[in-house]
Amino acid sequence: MIKVDFLVIGSGLAGLSYALKVADYGKVCIISKTKIDETNTNLAQGGIAAVTHRPDSYKKHVEDTLIAGDGLCNKEIVEMIVSEAPKQIDKLVEWGAKFDKKPDGKFDLAKEGGHSEHRVLHHKDHTGNEIQRALIAQIKKHHNIEVIEFHFAIDLITQHHLGFSVIRHHTDIECYGIYLYDINSNKIKTVLAKTTYLATGGIGNVYHTTTNPKVATGDGIAMVYRAKGLIENMEFVQFHPTSLYNSGERPSFLITEAIRGFGAILRTSDGSEFMLKYDKRACLAPRDIVARAIDNEMKIRGDDFVYLDCTHLSSDKLIMNFPKIYQKCLSLDIDITKDFIPVVPAAHYLCGGVKVNNQAQTSIKFLYAAGETSSTGMHGANRLASNSLLEAVVYADKAARHAISVINEIDYNFNIPKWNDEGTSNLEEMVLITQEFKELQQIMTNYVGIVRSNLRLKRALLRLEILYKETEQLFERSTVSLKLCELRNAINIAYIIIKMAKHRKESRGLHYNIDYPLKNKLL
Numbered sequence: 152m153i154k155v156d157f158l159v160i161g162s163g164l165a166g167l168s169y170a171l172k173v174a175d176y177g178k179v180c181i182i183s184k185t186k187i188d189e190t191n192t193n194l195a196q197g198g199i200a201a202v203t204h205r206p207d208s209y210k211k212h213v214e215d216t217l218i219a220g221d222g223l224c225n226k227e228i229v230e231m232i233v234s235e236a237p238k239q240i241d242k243l244v245e246w247g248a249k250f251d252k253k254p255d256g257k258f259d260l261a262k263e264g265g266h267s268e269h270r271v272l273h274h275k276d277h278t279g280n281e282i283q284r285a286l287i288a289q290i291k292k293h294h295n296i297e298v299i300e301f302h303f304a305i306d307l308i309t310q311h312h313l314g315f316s317v318i319r320h321h322t323d324i325e326c327y328g329i330y331l332y333d334i335n336s337n338k339i340k341t342v343l344a345k346t347t348y349l350a351t352g353g354i355g356n357v358y359h360t361t362t363n364p365k366v367a368t369g370d371g372i373a374m375v376y377r378a379k380g381l382i383e384n385m386e387f388v389q390f391h392p393t394s395l396y397n398s399g400e401r402p403s404f405l406i407t408e409a410i411r412g413f414g415a416i417l418r419t420s421d422g423s424e425f426m427l428k429y430d431k432r433a434c435l436a437p438r439d440i441v442a443r444a445i446d447n448e449m450k451i452r453g454d455d456f457v458y459l460d461c462t463h464l465s466s467d468k469l470i471m472n473f474p475k476i477y478q479k480c481l482s483l484d485i486d487i488t489k490d491f492i493p494v495v496p497a498a499h500y501l502c503g504g505v506k507v508n509n510q511a512q513t514s515i516k517f518l519y520a521a522g523e524t525s526s527t528g529m530h531g532a533n534r535l536a537s538n539s540l541l542e543a544v545v546y547a548d549k550a551a552r553h554a555i556s557v558i559n560e561i562d563y564n565f566n567i568p569k570w571n572d573e574g575t576s577n578l579e580e581m582v583l584i585t586q587e588f589k590e591l592q593q594i595m596t597n598y599v600g601i602v603r604s605n606l607r608l609k610r611a612l613l614r615l616e617i618l619y620k621e622t623e624q625l626f627e628r629s630t631v632s633l634k635l636c637e638l639r640n641a642i643n644i645a646y647i648i649i650k651m652a653k654h655r656k657e658s659r660g661l662h663y664n665i666d667y668p669l670k671n672k673l674l
């Protein structure tokens with residue numbers, strides 16, 4: 152049994168920055184499913200949005216966020232996050248993260264889709280890697296922080312595990328820690344925690360093509376769902392318009408939106424520009440519009456990709472600002488200074504998730520959530536580019552402040568039973584698990600992707616129900632394995648996405664259903 156004041160599940164920006172902030176107030180344990188740096192954070196390219204100087208203003212950043220969010224953002228939350236951004240950027244810089252600067256010492260700000268100003272701080276084209284590096288260096292220095300890698304959080308421990316079958320109201324549920332699976336030894340441990348903090352990231356692997364690393368299977372959200380906590384806005388799955396088309400590569404390599412901010416142009420296979428047909432902001436329209444336009448052009452022409460053209464841009468500047476993209480493409484014989492880059496949309500970011508209040512508290516007592524796993528009200532129906540790193544670091548701070556203020560009032564619950572594995576055996580059904588995961592990804596990609604319809608959603612749910620029953624049976628009968636747990640979680644996530652998508656009787660933001668056409672728009 153492990154006993155800890157602050158339990159942190161996840162080692163991306165949300166997890167590590169929270170850990171650093173609470174570490175002076177008690178023992179901290181960070182759990183990471185694989186290596187500490189296998190995170191969405193580590194892959195972030197474009198940067199982190201923040202208002203740093205005029206002519207930009209909080210008002211403009213708030214407005215851009217609300218416009219992208221298509222009427223579903225919580226304005227108060229957006230204002231709070233946008234105005235706290237400079238303070239949290241200062242903290243990241245203090246921890247050692249380096250953002251590119253111009254010769255005059257000011258930040259070199261990039262522009263991305265939906266932003267009315269240049270406001271994205273970045274470290275060339277690998278900002279997330281720089282942030283992750285800086286935070287890991289700080290974490291290693293702190294004596295109160297233990298990092299446990301290659302461990303998988305299976306389930307939250309709540310009253311349910313103590314035998315309470317009837318809980319009157321969802322706000323009465325309490326979290327006492329987690330059951331934790333040691334991937335190397337195959338043992339299941341009990342972790343008792345005064346406070347538990349979920350920073351488990353995204354869900355990209357529920358889809359066939361994704362920019363997310365393989366750890367992104369929605370585990371935190373699935374755990375909260377099974378514990379009967381509140382979840383919202385799951386129908387809003389963001390597809391990034393431009394991932395590199397390279398059949399079979401997983402995760403798909405991202406071609407940052409900042410390159411379009413730099414002047415790159417989307418073209419169809421015959422070389423024609425097409426974005427102005429769809430939006431006056433052309434290639435820098437918000438992501439939902441660009442992804443749908445690309446999807447439409449590919450379908451009309453029967454093409455597998457569209458092109459991104461950088462060939463008219465200064466080669467030197469291109470290579471200097473986007474070195475990773477240049478090298479990656481070159482490794483596939485694409486010289487971006489001379490050749491068009493083949494790109495396709497890929498599942499990228501989940502706008503919804505575990506519902507939290509303005510202090511990052513979930514509906515479950517002693518449980519916080521932040522980062523991509525959470526739903527704060529910031530993104531509404533569609534996230535503005537580079538707003539997620541910002542949201543993660545601001546909400547980690549909110550959660551830390553609250554957890555620190557209550558930690559001394561919370562006791563451990565010592566009545567927790569061990570993980571119940573009665574009636575299970577090692578069935579070693581990897582074939583079934585792998586095939587069911589593939590089926591799940593096909594269902595979600597074919598019926599619950601960029602373009603949806605009532606019939607497609609209905610069909611998806613019918614197919615999913617079969618997978619759900621088969622997987623639950625397997626889970627009941629088998630000893631725990633990583634792949635089986637991930638499949639079970641991914642099926643839970645798919646179920647919630649479909650249910651919420653069916654419930655939304657309109658097209659809005661990232662949820663586009665052809666049975667509810669958008670007014671005054673081409674798509």
Ligand code: FAD
Binds near residue numbers: 350
């Ligand atoms: P993550 O960084 O994804 O970390 C999740 C952690 O949870 C991992 O450590 C994982 O091991 C752990 N975990 C998950 N499940 C379990 C489990 N069951 N048990 C134990 N541990 C678990 N956003 C921007 O704002 N700007 C950008 O430029 C940008 N670029 C991006 C580029 C790419 C390619 C991708 C994929 C995303 C990008 N995003 C960007 C989005 C942004 O990176 C993420 O939303 C953000 O980093 C999420 O941080 P996080 O801390 O919430 O989760």
Ligand code: SIN
Binds near residue numbers: 500537
């Ligand atoms: C990108 O660099 O295009 C990704 C930015 C983001 O997802 O916010």
